[in-house]
Amino acid sequence: MSDPNVLETLPVLPLKNTVLFPYLLLPLSVDRPFSVAAVEAALAREDKELVVVAQRSTSVEAPLQSDLYAIGTKAVIKKTASQEHGGLEAILLGIERSVIIKLEQTDSYLQARVKPLPLSEQKTAEVEALHRELLEMAGKAMGMTEPKAFNEINRLLGERKDPFRLVYVLASMFNMELEREQSLLEAETPLDALRLMHSYLSYELQVLELRSKIASEAQTEMSRQQREYLLRQQMRAIQQELGSKNPEEAEVDLIRERLQQADLPDEIRKEAEREVSRLERLPAWAPDYSVTRTYLELLLELPWKISIEGVLDISKARQVLDEDHYDLKEIKERILEHLGVLKLNPVAKSPILCFVGAPGVGKTSLGQSIARALGRKFERLSLGGMHDEAELRGHRRTYIGAMPGRIIQAVRRAGVNNPVLMLDEIDKLGRDFRGDPAAALLEILDPEQNRTFRDNYLDLPFDLSRIFFVTTANTLDTIPRPLLDRMEILRLPGYSEEEKIEIAQRYLIPRQLKETGLSDSQVIITREALHSMISRYTREAGVRQLERTIGRVARKIALRHAEGNTEPVEARPEDLLDYLGPQRFMPEQTRQALPFGVATGLAWTETGGDVLYVEATLLPGSRGLTLTGQLGDVMQESAKAAQSYIWSHAESLGIDPALFRRHSVHIHVPSGATPKDGPSAGVTMATALASLYSKIPVRVNTAMTGEITLTGLVLPVGGIKEKVLAAHRAHIQRVILPKENKKDLREIPDTVSKEIQFVFAERIEDVLVAAIPELTEILAVARAS
Amino acid sequence: MHNKPRMLPVLFSTFCAGHRQSSWQPAADIYRTRTGWLIKLDVAGVRLEDIKTEITATEVRIQGCRRDFQSVEGCRHYSMEISYNRFQRFISLPCDLTGAEVRVDCSNGILLIELITEGNRRE
Numbered sequence: 049m050s051d052p053n054v055l056e057t058l059p060v061l062p063l064k065n066t067v068l069f070p071y072l073l074l075p076l077s078v079d080r081p082f083s084v085a086a087v088e089a090a091l092a093r094e095d096k097e098l099v100v101v102a103q104r105s106t107s108v109e110a111p112l113q114s115d116l117y118a119i120g121t122k123a124v125i126k127k128t129a130s131q132e133h134g135g136l137e138a139i140l141l142g143i144e145r146s147v148i149i150k151l152e153q154t155d156s157y158l159q160a161r162v163k164p165l166p167l168s169e170q171k172t173a174e175v176e177a178l179h180r181e182l183l184e185m186a187g188k189a190m191g192m193t194e195p196k197a198f199n200e201i202n203r204l205l206g207e208r209k210d211p212f213r214l215v216y217v218l219a220s221m222f223n224m225e226l227e228r229e230q231s232l233l234e235a236e237t238p239l240d241a242l243r244l245m246h247s248y249l250s251y252e253l254q255v256l257e258l259r260s261k262i263a264s265e266a267q268t269e270m271s272r273q274q275r276e277y278l279l280r281q282q283m284r285a286i287q288q289e290l291g292s293k294n295p296e297e298a299e300v301d302l303i304r305e306r307l308q309q310a311d312l313p314d315e316i317r318k319e320a321e322r323e324v325s326r327l328e329r330l331p332a333w334a335p336d337y338s339v340t341r342t343y344l345e346l347l348l349e350l351p352w353k354i355s356i357e358g359v360l361d362i363s364k365a366r367q368v369l370d371e372d373h374y375d376l377k378e379i380k381e382r383i384l385e386h387l388g389v390l391k392l393n394p395v396a397k398s399p400i401l402c403f404v405g406a407p408g409v410g411k412t413s414l415g416q417s418i419a420r421a422l423g424r425k426f427e428r429l430s431l432g433g434m435h436d437e438a439e440l441r442g443h444r445r446t447y448i449g450a451m452p453g454r455i456i457q458a459v460r461r462a463g464v465n466n467p468v469l470m471l472d473e474i475d476k477l478g479r480d481f482r483g484d485p486a487a488a489l490l491e492i493l494d495p496e497q498n499r500t501f502r503d504n505y506l507d508l509p510f511d512l513s514r515i516f517f518v519t520t521a522n523t524l525d526t527i528p529r530p531l532l533d534r535m536e537i538l539r540l541p542g543y544s545e546e547e548k549i550e551i552a553q554r555y556l557i558p559r560q561l562k563e564t565g566l567s568d569s570q571v572i573i574t575r576e577a578l579h580s581m582i583s584r585y586t587r588e589a590g591v592r593q594l595e596r597t598i599g600r601v602a603r604k605i606a607l608r609h610a611e612g613n614t615e616p617v618e619a620r621p622e623d624l625l626d627y628l629g630p631q632r633f634m635p636e637q638t639r640q641a642l643p644f645g646v647a648t649g650l651a652w653t654e655t656g657g658d659v660l661y662v663e664a665t666l667l668p669g670s671r672g673l674t675l676t677g678q679l680g681d682v683m684q685e686s687a688k689a690a691q692s693y694i695w696s697h698a699e700s701l702g703i704d705p706a707l708f709r710r711h712s713v714h715i716h717v718p719s720g721a722t723p724k725d726g727p728s729a730g731v732t733m734a735t736a737l738a739s740l741y742s743k744i745p746v747r748v749n750t751a752m753t754g755e756i757t758l759t760g761l762v763l764p765v766g767g768i769k770e771k772v773l774a775a776h777r778a779h780i781q782r783v784i785l786p787k788e789n790k791k792d793l794r795e796i797p798d799t800v801s802k803e804i805q806f807v808f809a810e811r812i813e814d815v816l817v818a819a820i821p822e823l824t825e826i827l828a829v830a831r832a833s
Numbered sequence: 834m835h836n837k838p839r840m841l842p843v844l845f846s847t848f849c850a851g852h853r854q855s856s857w858q859p860a861a862d863i864y865r866t867r868t869g870w871l872i873k874l875d876v877a878g879v880r881l882e883d884i885k886t887e888i889t890a891t892e893v894r895i896q897g898c899r900r901d902f903q904s905v906e907g908c909r910h911y912s913m914e915i916s917y918n919r920f921q922r923f924i925s926l927p928c929d930l931t932g933a934e935v936r937v938d939c940s941n942g943i944l945l946i947e948l949i950t951e952g953n954r955r956e
Contacts, residue, residue: 071855091910094900096917124918126857130911143855143918 053163055149058122059086059098060158061140062111067229068100068121069216070142070167079135080109085157087128087138096125099146099162102230111158113151119165119234122146145233167212170238178242179211185249186218192256211238215245222252296332300324303344311353316508320347343445346452346506350459355466355514356424360391365421372417373410374551378795379403379538383418386536390422397495398466398516402474402532404524405540408590411520412472414540418518419468427458432473437483440492442505452505455492455512466514474531475521486528493517493534542589542657544773546799549578551591552598560599564606571605572618573598580621583777584631589770601627640748645740647819648751649717649732650775650783651724652767657774659751661718662729664736666711677717680725687715689758690734693812694741697760700830701816701823703741713737728765730756731784734812735819744822751775752784752815760812768792776800784809784818857916859895859944861924869933869950870926877942878902878915886946890931893946896921 061083068074078084090098101120108115123140130136145165152159183205190201205214219232228248235241307320323344330337365387369380386399401418403411412428419426434440434454442453451457458469477486491497492512500509519535521527543551552573561568581601586593604627605617619627639646645664650657667674673691675684691713698705715733717724731754739746753771755763764786773796775783787808793801807818817824864871874895876884884897899917932951939945 088909091901091913092903094902094917095898096901096913124855125913126916128910128913141855 055161055163056097056122057152057159057161058146059089060116060120060148060151060160061086061090061098061100061123062103062116062158063100064103064106065226067102067219067226067233068123068140068142069220069229069233070121070144071213072142072216072220073126073139074100074123074142075137075139077131077135077137079133081134082110082157084135086159087125087136089154089157089159090125091128097122097143098125099123099148099160100140100142101148101160102226113148116148116151117230117234119145119147119230120162121233122162122164168237170211172239175211175238175242178239178246179214182214182218182242182246182249185246185253186221189222189249189253189256192260211242215241218245218249222249224248299341300328303327303341303348306348307344310348312347313352316347316352319508320344323347339445339450343505346456346460347508349463350456350506350510351463351465352510354464356464357394360387360422362388362391368421369417372413372420374554375543375547375797376410376414376540379414379540382536382538383414383421387421397513400493400495400517400519400535402519402521402535402537403540404521404537406542406589407522408588408592409540409542410590411540412470415468415470415518415520418516422468422516424516425462425464425467426470427462427467428470428472429454429458430472431485431489432476433478434485435478435480435482437485437488438504440485440488442503444504445507450505453503455501456503456506456510459510459512459515465511466516468516468518471517471519473521474519475523475526486531490530490534493519493531541767541769541795542773543591544769544797544800545579545582545777546797548582548591548594549575552578552582552594556591556595556598557602560595560602563599564602566602566606566609570609570614570616571602572616573601574618574620576621577619577624580624581628584633585624585628587633597628642745642748644743644745645736647732647736647739647746648780649729650751650753650771651729652726652770657767657770657772659774659778659780660724660729662715662732662736663718664713664715664733664740666707666740667714668710669712670709671712673712674714675716676714677720678723679717680723682727683717683725683729686727686730686756687733690730690737690756693734693756693758693760694737698741700827701738701742702826702830703738707741713740726765727755727763728753728767730754731762731809731812731815735815738816738823739820742820742823742826744820746819747782747821749780750782750784750819751778751780752809752819754784754786754789754809754815756812762786762809762811762815764788769795772796772804773800776804781805782807782818784815786810856896856919856921858922859920861922863924863926866947870948872924872946872948874922874944874946875942876920876944879920879944881937881939884937884944886935886937888930888933888935888948890929891925893924893926893930893948894921895924895944895946 061078063076066074066076078087086098090096099120100123101116103111104115104117121142122144123142126139126141128136128138145167146162147165148160148162150161152161186205190197194201205217215232215235215238219229224232228244232241232244235244304324307317307324310317310320312320323340327337327340327344330340362384366380366384369383373380383401386401389396390398403414405411415428416426438453440453440455442456443450452460455469459465459467462469471489474489477489479486492501495513498512498515501512502509524532524537553575557573558568561571581597582594585597588594601619601624605619608617639648639661642648645666647662649660649662651660652658673688675687679687694701694703695705695708698708715736717729731752734756735746735752753765753768755765757763768785768789769792772783772793781803782805784807787810790806790808793806807814809815809818813827817827860875862873864873872893876897876899878901879897879899883900884895887894887896896919898919899915901915901917926948928950930948930950934949936947936949937944938947
């Protein structure tokens with residue numbers, strides 16, 4: 049240590065942004081000319097000493113005394129090396145604190161009169177405590193910043209017992225501002241220095257802890273994002289290698305390309321282009337991206353201008369219809385009429401046909417045949433149970449999961465704008481608070497409106513007018529009136545037994561054999577067996593049940609073949625018990641002998657026609673008319689009309705009027721569980737009553753139908769074909785019909801009409817004469833009188 | 834803010850090189866002799882009057898100061914590697930040095946310190 053009272057003159061090296069502490073080395077590069085001069089002056093001294101002082105401001109290039117701190121450090125130059133550009137590198141070792149008494153300017157550098165400022169010593173408990181605390185904190189901080197060097201540094205720090213040294217070493221290790229370093233250097237006592245360092249270090253430690261916390265939190269997020277980024281980059285690289293773009297761009301490009309190739313009306317193209325440019329701006333992860341893309345795909349897939357222009361050949365169409373369907377002459381004729389119009393005038397509005405008939409009579413397959421005959425695509429959708437208007441018309445695109453309506457979807461599936469579109473079960477449309485799908489159908493099925501059909505999803509007009517609509521229904525009763533008005537109704541009557549046998553042989557048996565894997569040489573189902581299946585195992589107007597029954601027989605035979613018994617099998621009626629079990633239906637047996645008061649009627653049911661018997665009996669006491677057998681209002685009224693007619697004409701029928709006074713009448717119509725209604729049993733009931741009062745039985749094998757009026761007129765009724773077929777099934781030889789129904793006989797197959805004798809009645813007397821021949825004479829007498 | 838990590842190697846060099854004072858340490862060879870110890874110290878260029886040698890019971894303490902001199906008038910340092918200014922070297926030896934005789938000599942810039950321990954002293 050130099051003598052504190054001796055002044056020395058030393059070159060001054062101002063430092064811009066650091067402080068040199070005693071005991072510590074400081075490597076630095078000296079560039080400023082006056083600094084280089086100062087160092088050279090020091091080197092010229094035999095002790096190589098100079099004084100290092102920090103500058104108050106880093107921006108001052110030529111500092112004066114006021115720009116420098118008063119307290120600096122005397123240092124000795126340990127090493128120097130000249131640099132090419134004139135500066136030098138030097139390593140300084142701090143020796144002791146010095147205070148600058150006076151700064152002097154020489155030719156080229158600053159020099160100062162300096163006085164040593166020795167460090168005071170202090171050994172109090174507080175100093176010791178702070179010293180240890182600082183050591184611990186420094187250890188912690190080092191552990192966080194320099195974990196590798198931690199142990200070594202900690203050991204070295206621990207060796208230092210001098211508080212000043214510890215403070216100086218720590219100050220040089222941590223990032224401290226110049227002001228703080230300077231105030232450490234200026235600290236009078238160890239306690240001051242330790243306190244300053246402590247306050248700094250505790251703040252620094254907090255910052256470090258916070259930093260490591262943030263770092264560890266950020267780490268997870270960073271590594272996830274980095275991974276994703278890396279994978280995306282790799283994917284991009286792979287795609288570039290393969291010559292493709294990234295998937296989103298490629299997708300938009302693909303759509304644009306399709307848009308350019310697509311043949312769209314101008315209005316649609318404009319809208320589509322707007323949507324594509326919107327899609328380009330959207331990032332792939334945006335929810336709207338997929339919505340827009342799906343919409344565009346629909347737009348591009350819809351057949352705006354695509355249609356199949358098949359050459360319409362009427363004779364070929366007739367051939368197709370005949371191939372696919374047996375009989376149905378009138379329906380085919382009506383269909384061909386429409387096709388004829390379409391041939392002559394291709395831009396004519398397509399008709400909207402409605403097939404009405406019992407299940408299984410071939411409504412759906414007729415639709416397919418029409419498509420085949422026209423050479424057009426066939427699409428079908430079932431309206432059964434549909435109760436939401438939006439299902440037909442679609443949802444607005446603003447809704448999540450919005451889709452176009454079923455009509456637009458069907459057109460999209462068809463891929464052409466003129467398919468045959470079958471709307472099944474139009475009579476089974478539901479309706480609820482969500483709207484009435486029937487009302488939506490009004491627009492769709494109206495040729496005037498459907499030219500610009502606007503689906504809610506699509507929100508662009510689509511021309512439905514070229515679609516050939518075909519609807520089906522089991523009954524017309526539930527179809528709303530306005531809807532019915534828009535359609536051309538074609539009724540498909542039930543099939544006769546003969547027709548069913550034909551259908552079975554032509555279509556059902558081959559189909560079922562094909563399905564079971566049998567060849568037609570292996571199985572022969574005889575005509576008699578078919579007959580038995582139709583009458584004993586099924587009761588229907590169509591042929592669905594019959595087909596299933598044939599299928600069951602075919603499977604039984606297939607099983608036998610699979611078990612190894614490969615002989616050809618002939619299915620006869622007597623074998624059916626084995627194949628199908630006991631008979632399911634006992635056809636209403638033709639009663640061989642009818643007691644008086646019983647007459648045979650004919651009824652129309654949804655599953656075809658049926659034979660029914662009207663039974664009347666006299667009861668003691670005059671309590672009026674009792675009607676049983678689930679008769680509806682109309683049927684009850686027609687029973688009353690029949691009774692009134694018989695009473696009023698008792699004399700001409702040779703009936704004792706006393707009977708009316710003494711007896712009441714009960715009329716029953718089996719089977720009692722089936723509800724019946726309609727006026728067509730009027731003549732049957734009149735005949736039964738006439739037989740009852742005259743005590744003459746009605747002729748067996750004679751059935752009748754017709755409405756009766758109070759004056760005895762016989763009015764025409766519907767369902768003649770079904771009724772006659774039912775009579776034929778029941779082996780009835782004579783059928784009495786209203787005269788005006790004579791025209792309906794054209795529908796009846798010749799095979800049937802040949803076997804039945806038809807009697808046409810204008811008045812009830814004609815019926816009675818035909819049904820009860822014994823009354824002929826009496827009536828003749830009455831007429832004569 | 835200046836760049837502080839560079840201080841770390843500096844810190845090491847201070848700890849390893851400097852002992853208790855901010856001064857440099859000359860290199861030393863130590864020999865055992867028949868009569869005691871011989872210490873050679875590399876203090877070239879140090880004037881003999883600037884060296885102070887002390888002996889305690891276990892240590893030989895050599896302190897001094899190397900002052901530079903200019904052999905040619907008007908020259909400038911191009912680079913400097915020799916340590917100047919104060920130096921000190923405390924050498925502890927594994928024997929009692931109380932009463933030992935010390936002879937200090939200088940030969941070609943090497944300081945020779947011969948220690949003749951008590952029992953070997955030539956009377």
